[in-house]
Amino acid sequence: MDPSLHQALKTGIAPLHEYFLQGSILDASKEYLIHRLRGLCDHADSQPEQFNDHEMVFMLSGQQQAPFTVHLRHSLLAPECWHLRYVGVAEMGDKTRQTLVRTCLDVGVSETIIKFLNEMGFRMEYEFVARGIFFHKGIMKVTVTKMFKMNQVNDTKSLEPVSASHLVEVSVVASTSQEQIGEDMKNFAEQLKPLVLLEKVDHRKLQPVTSQTNT
């Protein structure tokens, strides 16, 4: 039997993979992108959904193994919804794949999780506020997000934007080995081509930059 399947049966958690593509667009051209996405995605007739989330990243630095990170995100519009997420590292270098694939684990939690994580030994690395618009086409999620830096810890009111652009992400969470998803996502990305270039971004190349902004 497939070892991952074995693991899944033992722990009772189904392994899910996230297929995603990322890109960015300048603030000035954001409106065009929104219009185009409204036309391409489902529910063109209703207003697109807004979201306003506060994300905190916790890290557990063990002595032997590599540091372990989880992302905790809660919505400022619906304060009872908290969400904990673990994402693996995306494997690069696979030319046949159209999108980046990484394992992901999603858990719905309540706000007591912060205390729990602190007790477990996790320490908060950094936090930010993400505000944006959410679209979906079938099971494909498209988000146009603007990241904000918080001036003080836990203060979601004083915000300043991190950059003058929006982050565009297309993602699908599905079980393993469905190549068709990658194809479909690539086709979708093609349609946004001149406005935003959605591609596989190598996160390892971005690492030193993010560690510098950790304050």
Added chain:
Amino acid sequence: MALVGVSVSIEAVQENKIQEVTLDGQEIVIPPLSMSESLAKSAQKIDFTEDGSEDHSAKTSEEETGDKEAATFQPSLWPWDSVRNKLKTAYTEVGVLLDVLNIAKEKKYMVLTHVQQDTSEPKSAVQLLAKKKGIMLQSLISGLSAASAVLLSGAERLKRSHEDKTGASSDKFHMELLKLRQSWRLKKVGNAIIGDLSYRSAGSRFWQGGTFEVTKNTGTSSGDQTDVGSALQNPLQVVIPSELEGTAYVQVEIKSVPDSMNLMSATLQMPDAIGRTPPNSHWQERLDNAQNLLFCKELFAQLAREAVKMKSNVPHVVVGNQIITNIFPGVQLSIVLCHSSNKADKKGVLQGVSQPARTDNKPVLEHSLHQLLREVHHKTLHLDPPQPATATFGFTKRRRLAGPLGLSRADLKEMADSETLLEQIIQQARHEVLKFRTMATIDRLAEEVRDPQIMAHWSCLNSPLQSNMKIIITSSGYEAVRSQGLVTFQSLDLEIGVDSLKAVTKDRRVLQLGFQEKEVEDLIRWQISQHHIALSQNIARMIGWEVLGCNGCNGVGAMEGFASSSSIQLVAPKNDRMLLIKSGPTSGLHVFLKIDNKDNLDPSLAALVDPKWLNLGGTFREIDMEQIEGGNLATKLELIMAMVCKKR
């Protein structure tokens, strides 16, 4: 001196003139003249301009060589020479002819026979090749002629469309295409324009897709014949797949079937033709009909699937294009998909089902079915947005919070279960039947019962599964009779649900009723009897009579069919007359008056006994309420009381 036996040959020296010597010592030789070249060279030497002298010299040379021709060759010898020659040739020719004729006639020495035709010689390769080429050429010719025919027809069409009198029709085609694109989704695949008329983009997951093709209408022959026709003819034509031709609708009927449980006696219904779309109708109409047909098909397929899969107490029967189920004992719900295609009329006889009478069908339920399916479509597409944005997509908010809130397995299961389409429509049908029945019962009672008036107020806002109404029972003329703040009417609040009713009386008692009509009737009759007593009480108080006793529920006396009777005892202000009123739902209204018998009094006791003690005894006699004047109980009572009260 040459030796004997040695042959000596003389030959020309094969030495050619050297044209050139190259730098490396090679000699380039002038090649010797070929035969034709030497002939040409010698011919050039002949001078053809000299004739006479040449001929003469030629002649003299000929004379030396040939003698025979000399004699005949001299033209000046004899003037008849030419004549003689001609005659001689004629003579020889005739002789030859005679010989030929002799041979042909006599057949002695020589016979004329047929010359054998040359039989086909063994074909040589050249001949085969020639034949092949011939065949190829022929096929080429035929192919080219066909091609030319096609090109010619095409050119004809182009020419015709170009010089069309009604205007450039290709422009019209594009205008029509623009209009079509405003309502329908079109896509260009290769050379063809394909459109989609299914509900896929609205959330349907039906297996049957509806793609139609848009073509240019270049009706050539038909257009020429009728001028009017060509003017109205649309330059754009849609080709709809054959299984989506025609019109369809879903019909929902509720029938009361006396032999209730026999579902097998369902008769198959043939749809009555609501009209077929003629093929020349406008594309919008045809596309609309096809889309409607697809929707009806999906609806019916979903219902049929659920009917077969659902395990319920009452079996559902799916027969052909009909689904039949019993919703109440004796009441049958049938859902029929009626599809009339454009083909020739089906040979089916209508099997006694009355075709034009569609009075049983419930348009409200049909509309409801459509709405329900649209809701299903909507749900597949409209997924709750995940808040926060990275949460799992595709779940409802409640499901996402199930983990943190600690919902139990039973809760999750309950969340997952949803009602099927068929269940929902059955519930709606039940409610409809119940509501209708209750309405009918109340109306009937209101007509039957004259004495107190029954008024029914239905609330305007209802849901498909619940209706509310209020019944008020009053006596006309005495609606506002108040005494001590009590208003004299009875009221009932009825809440009609799916298969039961809930009644709340005026004194806030809640009663649950079943779906039988009789229960509502009984309830109302009982309320009527209560009303009588309440009314009597109030009237008595108004007039001045005293209430000796009032009993809402008599424990004595003959038992009623249902509920219980109530009674009231009234006494006149002078304390000498007593009225007894008893009202029961089945026994009706009875009024008794006490007759005192002063005559039977013993005169000897009169001195000891106060006349008031005479009131203790006495017999009660019933009053015939029919004979008392008055519209209702209140007026009659008033009259009675007034009469009885007068001074003696």
